[in-house]
Amino acid sequence: MLYAVIMAGGAGTRFWPASRADMPKQLLALAGKHTMIRQTVDRLGELVTPAQTLIVTNERLIPTLREQLPELPETSLVGEPCKRDTAPCIGLAALLVAKQDPDAVMAVLPADHVIRNASRFQDSIRQAVSLIKKTPDQIVTFGIRPNYPAEIFGYIQRGARIDIHDEAAPTFVVKRFREKPDKMTATEYVNSGDFLWNSGIFIWKAKTILNALKERQPEMLAHLQKIGDAWGTPQQHEVFKREFTAIKGISIDYAVMEHAKNVAVIEAPYDWDDLGSWQSLARLAGTDRFDNTVVGRHIGINTTGTIVRTDDKHLVVTIGMKDCLVVHTPDATLVANKNDEEAVREVVKLLEAKGWKEYL
Template identity: 60%
Template structure:
């Protein structure tokens, strides 16, 4: 059967001050249509019943996620004791899914993307699952057609075409996964027409990914197996804390994808946005006549090409502003040059260094 694993452990520091340790990006409503993680779960539609959805996050977020998903049993939300990247997260999820369904097929996806239309996503997942069902060791991923020479995404180099059904989206073998490129290399990837952005969405059999982790990351696999053996026993929490902390963190791309032989990329037939920073809101919301993206109670006088966001009815007034980001929360306000947005991460680091933990 098909199962969904939603990875929801990110910090979302580029969305400070709205994104905090107790309410990171995936728990925010950035589009006016519910929180990011709620939209991710809703996107699954009728692909599977709620009892086949597993959310993996960090321990600090288990309770707030449970509040957003009262229909899910507590066992459907797993809180990691520490951050160890995506490979251990996925490996643990595969083991937990396999306990009740050894033949499970998993669709694994981040919790903080915007994808539309939902029907196209669901059709693509069904198609990907059929490709996995047809080949025991196959791994399927989705590639996003690049819109520009991005330096912030990993890339997938496509190989031979596997498309035989004209009604199905273009499908290729994967020649290679590429790290985030810089400058000229990013432009080379973009102009070649042979590369996709890596969406971070995967489909595979639980057994396939576990066999791959056991082969390529035996030490990691051993720690995960110890956790799985103790799951549901009085020793679960103690073993989980100790064994997970002992894992050397690694992404699933490095741990498995760069080594596995049968990897297929489907050209995504849906619109995708990773919502990586505040400027993403410009793509997701209609700007006003002055080019401003406003999600707040706002009065703008001679204000242009700016992003204004507030969580409550606090009035924000801007005068003579151009290309700025203004974000107001109950205890912090950010005013930033839109073109220096990447430095928000440095702001968070300075808050940490200054011991201003209440604002993190």
């Protein structure tokens, strides 16, 4: 049986001031009328039922997620007591899924991706599941054909093509995962034609990823197994907090994927974007004839290359601005050079240092 595991615990600090601790980017409508998490669940269609959907998030976000996703049972929402990166998140989800179905297949999805053409996305998931049925220990991921030398994405170096029926999306053996490159290296990757962007979406059997963690991260898995053993008992909350806090955080890429051998990559037939920063809005919403991207009510005079996000009740006027970022919210406004937006994370740290929690 197929289960969907959605990772929704990110803080989204690059999207401050819109993204806050109690309402991070995955709970906001940044790319359309619906929130990112709502879109992620909806695009799964009939691939999984609500009971086969598991969302792993920060425990403080559970009440809001219940409001946004009322069709999910309480057991579908797992609130982590602290942030420990993606490997513990996925490992815990695999244990919980395996409790329900020891032979289950998991589709692991971030909650903050923009994917257009849901039917093609669903077909790709089915293709991945079909691959795993033929080779049960197979790990499948999705790669995006790059259309520019992005420095913000990881890359997958593809190897030999895997023969599948003609209607399927091209599928390859994975040679190697590469971290986010510099501009020159990214250009080499794109020009070679052998590299795809790493989408961060994975399909595997629950027992496959648990075996990989047993080999590569036995200490982590030991903590997670104690949580799994206590799940559904009166001791669940106490054990969860104690054992999860004791885990050393690590990403699934470092913990497993960089060492995995039996990995295939499907070249995604759908449009994809990782909503990683405010500049993503320009790619998603497009630009006007002055190269501006505007969401909300705005008047611009001698304004070019600028991103503005406000709402229809608050007018933003820019004069003589070039390559800027303006984000208005009811209690905070960000004005920055859009090429310095990595410093937005520093703003969040400064707010923490000042004790201005009302802005976090």
